[in-house]
Amino acid sequence: MRALGAALVLLGAAGGYLLRRREQLLPVRLGRALLEDLAVLDYQIRFRRRPLPALLAGMEGLGARWLWQPLAEALERQETEGLPGCWARAAAGLPPPLDRYLAPLGAMVPAGGACLSAAIEETREELTGFLREEAARQAQQGRVTAALCLSGATLLILVLI
Numbered sequence: 467m468r469a470l471g472a473a474l475v476l477l478g479a480a481g482g483y484l485l486r487r488r489e490q491l492l493p494v495r496l497g498r499a500l501l502e503d504l505a506v507l508d509y510q511i512r513f514r515r516r517p518l519p520a521l522l523a524g525m526e527g528l529g530a531r532w533l534w535q536p537l538a539e540a541l542e543r544q545e546t547e548g549l550p551g552c553w554a555r556a557a558a559g560l561p562p563p564l565d566r567y568l569a570p571l572g573a574m575v576p577a578g579g580a581c582l583s584a585a586i587e588e589t590r591e592e593l594t595g596f597l598r599e600e601a602a603r604q605a606q607q608g609r610v611t612a613a614l615c616l617s618g619a620t621l622l623i624l625v626l627i
Contacts, residue, residue, distance in 0.1 A: 472623045479619035486611050493561045494600050499529035500564065501593045508586045511578060518549075518575065532560055533568065549576050567592050 503525060510516040519541060525534040533556055540552035547555075553572025557565050567589055574585040 468627055471626060475619050475622050475626070479615040483612055483615040486615075487608055490604060490607060490611070493564060494597060494604060496528050496532055496561065497564055497593050497597050497600070499527050500533065500568065501590055501597070503527075503529040503534065504586050504590050504593075508583055511575075512583050533557065563596060564593075567596065 506525075507521065510521050511518070519538065522534050522538040522541070536559055537552060537556035540555055541549065550572040553575060554569050557569040557572065559565075560568060571582075571585055571589055574582045
């Protein structure tokens with residue numbers, strides 16, 4: 467019976483670790499998805515001259531759920547704030563610091579052309595730097611989280627025994 471209880475406590479600790487880890491990695495996963503989406507956005511607008519609403523309708527994945535769908539919904543409502551305001555509101559729903567990186571692009575999208583391409587490229591470089599730093603930080607944070615979950619479970623098992 468004690469072994470079963472210990473196994474259940476350890477399984478609970480492992481589940482807690484996995485949930486916490488998934489929560490911590492959301493900005494990294496979302497940043498990677500947005501990095502790819504920005505490259506597609508640049509290509510589709512600059513070279514294929516595809517309109518933004520049609521482009522937003524075709525976006526899928528994590529970036530679409532967090533940024534592109536809210537932007538498309540705001541544009542459909544056609545509120546008085548226009549594209550820059552809709553973009554700023556959609557970017558505000560992103561986890562920090564992704565919101566700070568993507569918010570300035572809203573003012574550049576209506577201009578299009580080389581100006582938009584340069585802004586997208588600069589944003590992609592900032593996102594790449596963030597992802598590099600965050601991946602290193604998350605590796606260290608993952609070890610700390612695993613150690614805390616394991617030590618907490620071990621302490622609980624010792625107290626219960």
